[in-house]
Amino acid sequence: MSEQVAPAKLAAQAEESGSVLAKLIIFALALGIAPISSYFLSRDYLWEGNTIYAAITAIVAANVVLVGYIIEATREESRMRAREKAQKGESKKDR
Numbered sequence: 658m659s660e661q662v663a664p665a666k667l668a669a670q671a672e673e674s675g676s677v678l679a680k681l682i683i684f685a686l687a688l689g690i691a692p693i694s695s696y697f698l699s700r701d702y703l704w705e706g707n708t709i710y711a712a713i714t715a716i717v718a719a720n721v722v723l724v725g726y727i728i729e730a731t732r733e734e735s736r737m738r739a740r741e742k743a744q745k746g747e748s749k750k751d752r
Contacts, residue, residue: 677733684726692719 692715700711 680726680729680733684722684729687722688719688726691722692716 695718696711696715699714700706700708703714704710
């Protein structure tokens, strides 16, 4: 019985790690693109050349991306724990 469970468990872990890697790549790109683009766009169109306000806008954009990543990481962790608890509950029922 354990021979059948191991491949299924490995496939589930590979699927989860792939989604985590994709989220990491997305947030890394956002962390690179959002502050730079918000700096230049806000400097030219929002603050009319004021670089101090544009830099503050870029800092806020970077912090928004970081907070979004932290929130998503904690949500992912809670989903994984809930999934593990559900699997443990199922395995106890199978006995």
